[in-house]
Amino acid sequence: MKALKRITEELRSKVEEVTLDFSESMHSIVTACFPKAMITLDRFHHQQFCLEAVQEVRIALRREEMTRIANERDEHRLMLKAFADMGEPRRTRMEALSVSMPHTIRRNWRMAKLVPRFWHAANTYS
Incomplete structure (x- = not known):
């Protein structure tokens, strides 16, 4: 100065x-x-600043998407587990998930819960 x-x-x-x-x-x-x-x-620093901001947003969105995918995967695994083998906390969670799922998935999941009953009934009467 x-x-x-x-x-x-x-x-x-x-x-x-x-x-x-x-x-x-x-x-x-x-x-x-x-x-x-x-x-x-100056253009260089301004452009660098903007690109860093875009990168931060992109990373945050990617993390959010990866978390969503992981949660969906966990929910899918939970649906595949036999309903009879689930403990009470998991059954409660599964029931809550079935309410929030789209109609077709909810219907298919409820039908899948019935399979062990049909299997048991078929083996009982043969």
């Missing part, structure tokens, strides 16, 4: 534009030394 102050006030007031990065310290120096200058952010 000392070096810039050596330039006369008249010459510094003629500066119309200064290009900076996102440095706060440089911003304060430029506003103090070149009061009439318009501050412009």
Whole structure:
């Protein structure tokens, strides 16, 4: 800043534009030394800042999607487990899931619960 102050006030007031990065310290120096200058952010740092923001959003969305897929996979595994083998907490969770599932999946799951009964009945009467 000392070096810039050596330039006369008249010459510094003629500066119309200064290009900076996102440095706060440089911003304060430029506003103090070149009061009439318009501050412009340089394209490289601005583009880098935008790309980093897009990358953060992309990563967050990807994590969210991976979590959703993992949860669906867990729900699918739970549906495949024989209803009779489930403990009470899992049965309660399965019943709750069956309410939130689309109609066809809910119908198929309920039919799958009946299979052990049919199997048992067929083996009993043969």
